[in-house]
Amino acid sequence: MRIRFRNGRVYDPANGREDATADIHVLDGRVVEAPGPGERIDEEHDLGGRIVMPGAIDIHSHIAGGKMNLARMLMSEEHHATIVPAEGACLCGSGIVTPSTHVTGCRYAEMGYTAAFEPAMLGSNARHAHLEMADIPIIDTGGYLVLGSDDLLLDLLARGERPETIRDYVGWMLTATQSMAIKTVNPGGINAFKYNARRLDLDEAGPRYGLTPRAILTALARAVHDLGLPHPLHVHGCNLGVPGNVATTLDTIGAAAGLPLHLTHVQFHSYDTEGDRRFSSGAARIAEAVNRTPTLSVDVGQIVFGQTVTASADTMTQRGTAPLAHPRKWAAMDIECDAGCGVVPFRYRDKSFVNALQWAIGLELFLLIEDPWRVFLTTDHPNGGPFTSYPELIRLLMDRDYRLARLAEIHPEASAHTTLGSIAREYTLAEIAIMTRAAPARSLGLRDRGHLGPGAAADVVVYDDLPDRRAMFERPRMVFKDGVLVARDGRTVTVTKGSTHVVRPGFDDAIGRVVARHFEERIGIKAKHFAISDDEIRGGDGPVRHGARGQG
Amino acid sequence: MALHEDVTCPLCGLGCDDLAIEADGATTSPVRTACALADGFFRRGAPAVGPRVAGKAATLDEAMDAAAERLGRSRSALIGGLAADVDGIRAALSLAERIGATVDHGGSAALFRNLAVLQRTGWSVTTFAELRNRCDLLVVVGPDPTPRHPRFFERWVAPPLALLPEGARRRVVFLGGAPSAEARQQLAGVDVSEVPLAGGDLPDAIAAIRAALRGHGAEGPAAALATELREARYGVIAWSAGQLDTLGADLAIEAVMRLVREVDLITRCSGLPLGGMANAMGANQVCVWRTGFPLRTSFAGGTLRHDAGALSWEHHIAECDAALWISALGAGPPDQNPDGPLILLCGTGEEPPTEPDVLIPVGTPGIDHPGHVFRGDAVVALRVGALVSRGLPSVETVLQGIEARIASVPAAGGAAS
Numbered sequence: 001m002r003i004r005f006r007n008g009r010v011y012d013p014a015n016g017r018e019d020a021t022a023d024i025h026v027l028d029g030r031v032v033e034a035p036g037p038g039e040r041i042d043e044e045h046d047l048g049g050r051i052v053m054p055g056a057i058d059i060h061s062h063i064a065g066g067k068m069n070l071a072r073m074l075m076s077e078e079h080h081a082t083i084v085p086a087e088g089a090c091l092c093g094s095g096i097v098t099p100s101t102h103v104t105g106c107r108y109a110e111m112g113y114t115a116a117f118e119p120a121m122l123g124s125n126a127r128h129a130h131l132e133m134a135d136i137p138i139i140d141t142g143g144y145l146v147l148g149s150d151d152l153l154l155d156l157l158a159r160g161e162r163p164e165t166i167r168d169y170v171g172w173m174l175t176a177t178q179s180m181a182i183k184t185v186n187p188g189g190i191n192a193f194k195y196n197a198r199r200l201d202l203d204e205a206g207p208r209y210g211l212t213p214r215a216i217l218t219a220l221a222r223a224v225h226d227l228g229l230p231h232p233l234h235v236h237g238c239n240l241g242v243p244g245n246v247a248t249t250l251d252t253i254g255a256a257a258g259l260p261l262h263l264t265h266v267q268f269h270s271y272d273t274e275g276d277r278r279f280s281s282g283a284a285r286i287a288e289a290v291n292r293t294p295t296l297s298v299d300v301g302q303i304v305f306g307q308t309v310t311a312s313a314d315t316m317t318q319r320g321t322a323p324l325a326h327p328r329k330w331a332a333m334d335i336e337c338d339a340g341c342g343v344v345p346f347r348y349r350d351k352s353f354v355n356a357l358q359w360a361i362g363l364e365l366f367l368l369i370e371d372p373w374r375v376f377l378t379t380d381h382p383n384g385g386p387f388t389s390y391p392e393l394i395r396l397l398m399d400r401d402y403r404l405a406r407l408a409e410i411h412p413e414a415s416a417h418t419t420l421g422s423i424a425r426e427y428t429l430a431e432i433a434i435m436t437r438a439a440p441a442r443s444l445g446l447r448d449r450g451h452l453g454p455g456a457a458a459d460v461v462v463y464d465d466l467p468d469r470r471a472m473f474e475r476p477r478m479v480f481k482d483g484v485l486v487a488r489d490g491r492t493v494t495v496t497k498g499s500t501h502v503v504r505p506g507f508d509d510a511i512g513r514v515v516a517r518h519f520e521e522r523i524g525i526k527a528k529h530f531a532i533s534d535d536e537i538r539g540g541d542g543p544v545r546h547g548a549r550g551q552g
Numbered sequence: 553m554a555l556h557e558d559v560t561c562p563l564c565g566l567g568c569d570d571l572a573i574e575a576d577g578a579t580t581s582p583v584r585t586a587c588a589l590a591d592g593f594f595r596r597g598a599p600a601v602g603p604r605v606a607g608k609a610a611t612l613d614e615a616m617d618a619a620a621e622r623l624g625r626s627r628s629a630l631i632g633g634l635a636a637d638v639d640g641i642r643a644a645l646s647l648a649e650r651i652g653a654t655v656d657h658g659g660s661a662a663l664f665r666n667l668a669v670l671q672r673t674g675w676s677v678t679t680f681a682e683l684r685n686r687c688d689l690l691v692v693v694g695p696d697p698t699p700r701h702p703r704f705f706e707r708w709v710a711p712p713l714a715l716l717p718e719g720a721r722r723r724v725v726f727l728g729g730a731p732s733a734e735a736r737q738q739l740a741g742v743d744v745s746e747v748p749l750a751g752g753d754l755p756d757a758i759a760a761i762r763a764a765l766r767g768h769g770a771e772g773p774a775a776a777l778a779t780e781l782r783e784a785r786y787g788v789i790a791w792s793a794g795q796l797d798t799l800g801a802d803l804a805i806e807a808v809m810r811l812v813r814e815v816d817l818i819t820r821c822s823g824l825p826l827g828g829m830a831n832a833m834g835a836n837q838v839c840v841w842r843t844g845f846p847l848r849t850s851f852a853g854g855t856l857r858h859d860a861g862a863l864s865w866e867h868h869i870a871e872c873d874a875a876l877w878i879s880a881l882g883a884g885p886p887d888q889n890p891d892g893p894l895i896l897l898c899g900t901g902e903e904p905p906t907e908p909d910v911l912i913p914v915g916t917p918g919i920d921h922p923g924h925v926f927r928g929d930a931v932v933a934l935r936v937g938a939l940v941s942r943g944l945p946s947v948e949t950v951l952q953g954i955e956a957r958i959a960s961v962p963a964a965g966g967a968a969s
Contacts, residue, residue, distance in 0.1 A: 066931050069840045076671045076858075079844040085855035091649060092856050094844030101841050124679070127933035131638055131924060132841045151685075151715060194686060194786065196820045208715070319816075331675040334682045334822055335931055337715065522714050523681045524707055526558055529569050529935065536924075536935060539639075 002027050002035070003043045003483060005460065008052035011433040014442070014451035018430040024052060026458040029483035033454050047462055050477060053433050054452050055114025055459030057440040060234075060264050060299050061381040063104050063136065064118050064143075065129035067311040067341040070331050071098045071382070074343055075309050077327070089492050097308045097382040105137035106492040107388055112461035112476040115140040115449060115501075116387070119183055119234060119264065120313050122146050124336035124523075126177035127532050133500055134538045138486050140449070142501035144234050145177050146313050148184035148216050149191035151337040152518045158209040163222055164508070170223040171507030172515055176531035178502045178543055180444065181231035182224050183264070185313040186238055187216040190339050193316040200316070202238050202251050213238050214255045221259040227505040228548030230445020232260035232297070237269050240317045244273040246282025253289050253296060262443070265301025265380040267362040279354060280417055281361045287368030290375070297443060298369070299376035302362035302393055303355065304385030309345045312383065318342020337522060348385070356414030360407070366397055367423045372434040373442070390436075391473035397427040398469045445503065445546050458483035500537050505548035555583065561590045562637070562881060562918040562936045564701050565828025565928025566708075567680070578942045580919055587702040593882050596919055599900045599942060604911040612912070616950060619876070619910045620957035622893045626874035628852060629653035630890065632865040633897075635830035635883035637923025637936070640947030641838045644878060647955045654850040654872070656865035657835040658883045662794030662827045664860050667846055668802045669809055676812050678788055678822035679929040680708045685715040689784035690724045691777070693808055694754060697792040697826045698735045701928070704826065705738035716785060725777060728754050747773045755800060758807035765814055781815045790824040828928030830883040837926055880914045880947050881925075897947055915944035 003026040010020045025032050035041075062068055072079060072095060079094040084103055086092040093100035099107060108116055121129045121143035133141040147153055147170065156169060170182060188206040189197075195207035202214050221233040237252045239245040249269040253261070263269065272282035290296055307326075312318055315332055319342060322330045326347040334340045348355040362384070369375040377394070381387040396403050407415050415421065427435075441450020448457050460480040466472040475490030486494050512527065519527040534542040553576040560569040564587075571594070572584040578598035582591045603615035610618070623629055631648045634641055634657040648655045657663070669675070683690065690709060697704050705724075713720050722742055724731075728749040731739065749757050750773070763769050764778035781787045789808050796804055808823055815821035827833070839847050845858035848865075861867070865886070869875055875890040878897045885896055885904040893909035899916040917923030918936030923946070926933050945953075 064841070069837055070670075070675070072840050072844050073667065073670055073846060074674065076845075080858070082844075083856050085853075086649070087854075092843070092851065092854060094856060098844070100844040103844075122931075124681075125931050125933075127924065127935070128837065128926070128931070131838075131933060135642070135838075135842060194682070194820065196785070208717075325674075329672070329674040331670065332677075333675075333931070334678045334820075336679050336681040337685055338681075521711075522685050524684060524711075525567065525932065525934075526569050528558070529560060532935075 001042050001483065002040065003045070004041045005052060006044060006046045007049055008047040008462065009049055010052045010452065011429055012054065012452040013430060013434045013438040015453040024452055024460060026460070026483050029458050031452050031454055031456040031458050045478070051429065051463040051465050052452070053461050053463070054437045054450050054456065055461055055479070055481065056112050056436040057446070057450055058108070058113055058116035058378065058387060059376045059440040059443065060119040060378045061116045061387050062118060062120060062311055062383070063116055063141065064132040065121055066125045067343055068098055070341065071309045071311045071343045074329060074331050075345060078307065089495050096388065097386045101132060101135040102137060105139050105498065109138040109479055109481065110487045110490050110492055111388070111390060111474065112479050113139060114459040114481050117141065117180060117444070118143040120144065120146050120185060121177065121179060122313065122335055122339045123150070123173055123177050124338045126179070127536065130178060130500065130532060130537055136498060137495045138481055138498055140498045140501060142180035144181040144183040145174055145179035146183050146185050146339050147173065148187035148220060149189065149339050151191065152515070154188070154191060154209040154211055154216070157211055157216065157219055163219070163226065165511065166219050167223040167226045168507045168511035169515065170220065171227050171505050172511050175504060178500070178532045178537055180501050180503055181229060181234055182220060183234040183236065184217060184220050185236040185339065186240065186316055187213040187220070189213065189238060189316045190313060193319065193340070194334055198316065198320065200238060202248050202255065217252065218255055218257065221256055221261060225259050227507060228550055229503055229505060230546065230549060231443055232262045234262045234264055236264050236314060240268050240314060241321060243271045243279045245269050246272050246285055249286060250289055253293060256295070258295060260295045263296065263298045265378065265383065266298040267301045267303065267358065267365060267384070270361050270365060275417055277353060279357065281357060281364060283361045283364035284368060284419065287365055290369050291371070297374040297376070299378040300362050300365050301378055301380035301384045303348050303358045304379060304389040304392065305348050305350045305355070305359065306385065307347045308382045308385050309343060310383040311341065311343045313339045313341055315340035315342045318344050350410045353411045353414050356410035357417055359410065360414060360418035360420045363396060363403065363420055364418060364423070367425045372431040373439045375435060376440055377436050391470045394432055394473045395468070395470035398432065400424060400426050446501065497538070497541070499541070499544045501546060502543040503546045503548065556939050559939070560918065560934050560936045561593065562831060562925040562934065563593045563829065564589055565833060566701050566703055567927040567932060567934050568703055568707060569934070573939055575939045578940055580939050586706065589702055594919070596900055596916070599913050599944060601903055601911070601913060603913065604907070606909060607907045612945060615910055615912045616953040616957060619895045619912070620954045622874050622895060622909065623651050623876060623954065624958040624961060626651060626892065628872050629874040629876065630865060630868045630872040631655045631876045631878070632869065632886060633658045633878040633883060634835040635879045635881040636947040637831065637917035637925055638834050638838055639923060640878065640880060640951065641835050643948040643951035645839060645842050647951050649851045650955050650958055652852040652854070654863050654868050655839060656847045656863065656868070657832045658865065658879070658886065659794065659829050659832045660847050660864065663832055663836055664848070665793040665796065665802045665805055666825045667860070669806045673806060673809060676809065676816060676822055678824055679931050680927070683788050683824060684708045684711050685713065686786040687788040688713060688716055688720050688722050689780055689787040690722065691787065691789045692724065692726045692729060693789060693791040693804070695729045695792065695795040696726065696732045696735050697790070697795065698732050700792060700795065700829065701826055702734065705735050710738055710742060720785065723780070725780070727777070728757055747777055753800065754796070754804040755807045758804065758811050762811050762814060781821060782818055784819060787815060787819070787821040788824050789821070790826055792826040794827055824929070826928055828926060830881040831925040833928060833930045834924065834926035834933070837930065878947055880916050897950055900944070912950055913944055914950055915942070915946050920944050921946050
């Protein structure tokens with residue numbers, strides 16, 4: 001099957017193309033060089049100067065696993081109110097902030113997204129997450145394994161095991177859980193909460209193991225680096241949501257000591273304590289630190305106004321914010337000497353000082369961080385708001401007048417406490433293409449995604465160049481996944497199967513004996529049963545494997 | 553003959569994975585299970601009957617034809633039982649969407665007692681490994697769970713408290729129930745005591761503990777238990793919702809949840825619901841991720857309707873115009889019959905006393921084919937393996953066959969397509 005896209009204005013930053021008028025050739029789901037004359041073209045699309053980008057990639061979106069199912073059950077009123085009947089190619093489902101699997105795949109594809117990564121997969125829940133991801137159609141998926149409060153890691157660190165041992169443990173767990181990256185969530189804090197600690201600062205020794213979050217974080221960052229994982233340690237730091245946490249975040253950046261780090265939903269970690277209300281923006285300080293630290297990347301975790309539900313492995317923080325739940329119900333779990341989960345519904349209001357300032361802080365971060373290769377578009381779905389808010393967010397970034405109009409509507413004191421009104425920057429289409437395509441692919445080591453050069457998967461999105469950027473990004477004219485037209489004018493037309501991506505680093509297998517003993521003596525499941533085999537992924541299709549840096 | 557070691561049992565939701573089972577031809581026999589339920593489950597022979605339609609022997613294709621014909625013309629079918637692995641449940645949900653049916657698990661009554669509390673007030677719970685390694689005070693509310701979860705105490709309570717400081721000891725208190733001889737034997741060496749109900753019911757007893765926690769009522773067993781909860785490092789309050797056979801079961805569970813949360817403000821405390829027989833938890837998980845709703849959900853008219861009361865299988869079986877009942881994991885046929893035709897997919901040895909309209913023997917996950925089931929704490933999904941080859945199709949295979957047959961003829965109405 002040979003497809004030609006003619007007369008497109010191509011935005012393909014990974015291959016240095018910005019608004020380049022070019023044809024894209026596809027053969028059997030892959031981008032190829034232009035064929036010689038006389039080669040038969042099966043399908044031709046004359047784009048008439050429309051904009052072409054690779055499929056977008058969401059680097060951080062909670063789409064699957066136990067905490068999402070818990071959130072769906074807790075948010076029963078929302079699901080009753082948002083039932084999606086079967087229509088056209090689509091099956092039925094429900095939910096906006098915690099959509100069911102079919103709705104998740106279709107909504108992403110309809111916005112031109114062709115991959116989304118679940119950023120908080122617990123080892124003990126990984127098999128569930130993979131079973132669920134297999135039911136998400138069209139888009140590619142993958143999961144980041146949460147480590148840092150698991151008792152075995154903390155025990156190894158407390159015993160002073162060598163970095164090589166920690167590296168091998170991380171490699172074993174990553175492989176056993178079919179993961180794409182390593183994330184740490186409030187390192188040590190989830191564990192400390194099990195010993196009734198309600199707060200743990202970066203340099204505070206936790207209970208039982210006597211380890212500081214800093215020590216855990218640096219050990220993991222080093223293990224990730226030594227394993228050669230493409231994506232750096234994905235960090236949800238300490239003190240999420242606490243006014244003054246900007247200092248913790250700057251210290252966390254310092255703790256990396258030159259090792260690559262990705263700070264996730266950094267908006268929730270950029271709060272200062274100035275002003276009458278002791279709550280102010282630390283965005284400028286964080287942006288300045290990001291700008292001068294080339295080994296650092298962030299995603300924003302922008303909030304959007306409205307009802308959502310927050311779901312996190314950070315039980316310590318979630319337990320603290322539970323009294324603010326709206327509606328007033330919440331769920332919490334301690335899980336398997338591994339981690340935990342907390343689910344707290346939340347309504348962000350533009351007339352609330354705190355929420356309005358959170359909104360402004362997120363936008364300040366986007367606009368003050370200069371390098372679009374190191375800042376990613378996220379709402380920490382659904383924690384800051386649903387992923388379907390991305391087109392609105394793109395408009396806020398690309399259209400200053402629109403941004404100022406929205407700023408005028410929020411809580412007046414919040415708008416007085418932000419510099420947002422004075423920031424002139426407007427993102428260009430090329431920068432949006434970097435931030436939502438090329439950069440996430442590069443950060444995750446997806447060599448054949450996020451670009452449109454020969455060899456790339458034919459994830460091709462065609463947009464009308466509309467002045468209303470929200471409308472433009474909400475309803476792409478055409479979305480192709482692996483060369484198949486999956487959505488047209490914002491509606492799903494073909495439901496295909498996606499793939500699940502994993503990374504397979506090398507490590508010393510001898511660690512398996514230590515892990516096996518721990519599972520036998522403490523966890524009550526045999527390590528060989530804990531490990532997920534390839535034929536359990538995507539209904540037997542198996543994962544798409546990626547090598548470590550330096551591997552083939 | 554082959555001896556399979558480290559076999560995982562899919563039955564009761566405890567997730568025991570240390571069984572030894574012998575396989576010989578078409579027969580499996582337990583060698584080491586330490587569990588009466590698993591002993592029965594793994595004692596299987598060659599299939600006694602093949603597929604049957606209207607009481608007559610049929611081929612698998614003929615039986616699937618007959619099932620498709622009956623389900624294809626239904627307008628309000630029930631797909632119940634759902635005692636199957638994750639792939640079987642996925643196939644059941646796809647078929648339900650195709651024909652506009654309602655889905656429920658045969659053992660969901662207990663599940664919904666818990667879900668009612670989760671949806672009303674929320675949920676603070678823990679999992680088995682946390683219980684095993686951290687819990688220094690376990691309160692078992694209501695009946696001893698051992699009859700339904702035979703190795704609960706042996707596997708999750710008797711082992712050492714590995715993650716508490718040395719010298720920490722575990723106590724187990726039975727509130728309003730008494731340990732069976734088996735439970736006592738498994739708990740040898742653990743400090744076990746009983747707090748009987750003083751005249752009232754479980755919610756009253758829990759209310760008294762909550763009052764004592766707030767300083768009201770300074771004496772008696774309620775006050776003593778309140779003190780113990782307050783002084784524990786990590787308390788766990790467990791119950792088996794399916795064994796709380798009272799009208800107020802969900803009130804008792806809600807009272808437990810409120811108590812847990814009040815204690816959890818002082819020290820750590822979590823609830824632990826026990827249940828999940830025959831993959832009830834997996835059936836619910838798959839239904840939630842596929843639809844956004846728990847079980848007891850209807851696909852009629854190409855849309856979704858969830859009603860935890862009216863759409864329970866016990867209610868719906870009297871109203872449906874056809875019922876497909878799935879029992880591949882030892883749950884058995886329904887104890888009520890529908891007015892319309894009954895199509896039964898059952899594991900070997902589970903053939904019903906009365907002849908259904910269509911009977912299709914299916915393989916059992918964990919014996920005939922690999923599959924996934926969820927543990928009772930809803931977090932851990934287990935992979936079970938295959939021990940013998942008896943030529944039995946999986947639930948998934950049969951349901952996909954039925955759905956393909958229905959898809960190939962025009963829908964009768966009420967269907968999604």
